[in-house]
Amino acid sequence: MYAIARDRPLTKISLGLEYATISACRISLMSPELLDSVLLHTDFPELKLHASGKVRDVYTLDQDRLLFVATDRISAFDYVLATGVPHKGRVLTQISLFWFEFLRDLVPNHLLTADVSQYPAALQQYADQLRGRSMIVARAEMFPVECVVRGYISGSAWKEYKASGRVCGIELPKGLRESDRLPEPIFTPSTKAVSGHDENISFAEMSKLVGPELSGQLRDLTLAVYVKAADYALQKGIIIADTKFEFGRTARGITLADEVLTPDSSRFWPADKYAPGQAQESFDKQYVRDYLEEIRWNKRPPAPALPAEVARRTSEKYVEAYHQLTGLVLDA
Ligand code: Q0Z
Numbered sequence: 001m002y003a004i005a006r007d008r009p010l011t012k013i014s015l016g017l018e019y020a021t022i023s024a025c026r027i028s029l030m031s032p033e034l035l036d037s038v039l040l041h042t043d044f045p046e047l048k049l050h051a052s053g054k055v056r057d058v059y060t061l062d063q064d065r066l067l068f069v070a071t072d073r074i075s076a077f078d079y080v081l082a083t084g085v086p087h088k089g090r091v092l093t094q095i096s097l098f099w100f101e102f103l104r105d106l107v108p109n110h111l112l113t114a115d116v117s118q119y120p121a122a123l124q125q126y127a128d129q130l131r132g133r134s135m136i137v138a139r140a141e142m143f144p145v146e147c148v149v150r151g152y153i154s155g156s157a158w159k160e161y162k163a164s165g166r167v168c169g170i171e172l173p174k175g176l177r178e179s180d181r182l183p184e185p186i187f188t189p190s191t192k193a194v195s196g197h198d199e200n201i202s203f204a205e206m207s208k209l210v211g212p213e214l215s216g217q218l219r220d221l222t223l224a225v226y227v228k229a230a231d232y233a234l235q236k237g238i239i240i241a242d243t244k245f246e247f248g249r250t251a252r253g254i255t256l257a258d259e260v261l262t263p264d265s266s267r268f269w270p271a272d273k274y275a276p277g278q279a280q281e282s283f284d285k286q287y288v289r290d291y292l293e294e295i296r297w298n299k300r301p302p303a304p305a306l307p308a309e310v311a312r313r314t315s316e317k318y319v320e321a322y323h324q325l326t327g328l329v330l331d332a
Contacts, residue, residue, distance in 0.1 A: 030086075030308040038072045038084035039129060046122055054080050055092070055264055061120065061136065065112060068093075069134045070259075074314070076288045077297075082305035087330060089133035091318040092262045097135070098326045099229060099260045106228060107221055108252035109260070110137040132331075140248025140257050143210050146190045146198055147218050149226040152181050152241035154267055154280070156200060157188060169202030177277040179241070179269075185226055187219040190244075217254060218247055229261050236324050238283065239274055241267035263321055284317045 047059040050066055054075040059067040070092045072084035093114065100109040113119070114135040116127045123130065150157055150167070157167045158178050165172060168188040176182075189206045190198035207215045222245055230240045243266035246258040259265050268283035282289065291310045297303070306314075319330050 030312055038086050039089060039133070040071060040073055040084045042069050042071060042129070044123070044126060055089075056259070064139050066137050066139050067119075067123070067130075067134060068137055069130065071133075074285070074288065076285055076292055076303075077299045079299070079301060079303035081288070081303045083311050085311050085318065086315040088315065088318050091322045091330060092259060092264055093133045093135060094328075094330065095262045095322055095325065096260045098328075100256070102232065103225055103228065103256065103260070106225055107254070107256045108250070110140055110248070110250060110255050110257040112136045112138055137257065138250045138252070138255070140250045140255050142246060142248040142257065143214070143218065144191065145201075145206055145210060145218070146192070147222040147245040147247060148188045148190055148198075148200075148242065149185050149222045149245075150182065150188055150242040151185045151226065151230055152179055152239065152267075152269075154179055154241050157242070160200065168200045169204065179274075179276045179278065179280050181276070185223055185230075187222055189215075189219075214254075221247070221254065221256075225256070233261075233268075233325060234271060237271045238321065238324060239269040239271050239280075241269055241280070243267075263318065268321060283321055284314065287313045287317070 042057045042059075044059055044067075047061070047067065050058040050060045052058070055071060055073045057069045057071065059069070061067050070089035072086060072088045073080050074083075074085045074088060075081065097111070097114055100111050103109070112135070116123070116131045116134070119127075119130065119136060153161055153167070153172070153176055160167045161172055161176060165174065167186065168190075170186050170188070172186075173183060187203070188200055189203065190200050191209070193199040201209075203215060203219065206218075210218075225245065226240070226243060229243075233240045240261065243261055245256060245260065245265075248255055248257045263282075263284040267280075269280045270283050273281060287310050288306065291306060292299075292304070295304065322328070322330050
């Protein structure tokens with residue numbers, strides 16, 4: 001039994017005639033089961049919200065522990081869209097869990113448990129919402145820097161390179177094309193600026209913020225983790241062009257925190273379509289971006305909804321990324 005998706009764009013699209021015709025002809029259905037499973041907001045009244053991001057909500061459990069919940073929200077061009085992507089929160093969570101295990105000999109991480117049956121009794125009433133998409137983590141004293149590493153030149157680094165030949169103070173070879181692989185991965189830290197956008201900083205600037213010794217440790221860890229993970233991913237047909245890590249201090253020492261090597265914190269490119277000299281297609285968000293360009297959204301709020309077909313195909317890409325990386329099938 002299928003229903004017409006209720007998440008059609010409500011925004012009036014001027015001159016949408018052509019588009020509306022195309023859209024009406026496409027089979028654009030999502031089963032009620034799938035729609036029901038999409039989680040856009042969390043609400044756990046007995047818990048204190050610690051932080052909320054575009055995609056994830058973090059709650060305080062106690063002095064030492066936080067609850068991370070990945071919703072099915074999706075952002076594009078800096079805004080959270082009105083439509084969720086089925087399974088996205090579970091895919092992000094399961095990818096982070098996979099990497100925590102894969103990287104455990106290289107760096108301690110903040111995971112305590114993702115087994116909902118081990119969560120505090122007060123959370124058991126939410127077990128169905130939490131299963132697969134949440135984890136309890138050790139609260140860390142977070143370092144106020146984003147540890148970014150790039151194996152390929154893209155995004156803000158490509159802009160900086162074109163303007164100055166350097167990225168975060170690192171001189172790069174002349175003649176690089178957009179999306180080229182770098183001779184070796186580079187550490188390009190950033191800080192959260194007031195704008196909400198991250199601001200690239202040099203290693204020297206990072207050293208002023210958190211000290212030279214810690215900066216060196218974080219740089220070395222970041223590069224080692226990236227090299228191990230990116231080598232693995234490439235064997236599975238996924239280029240991890242760049243990624244952002246957040247570290248903090250816990251009883252385990254310098255600890256890898258937050259989400260790790262997900263499509264939301266990284267650029268994943270399908271290796272079989274890699275073609276330097278231009279921007280690369282996104283493994284996961286390409287249908288979303290194409291759709292938003294097609295409807296000529298002005299990229300100002302309110303962000304539009306997605307046709308069910310775009311959400312469904314995007315969902316398939318996330319599930320496929322998980323399968324391609326891990327060899328595992330995300331359970332229904
Ligand atoms: C990470 C963030 C998110 C919004 C807090 N282990 C930790 N201990 C203390 N704090 C954090 C962590 Cl991971 C922490 N963030 C970033 C994540 C939503 C902001 F899911 N905030």
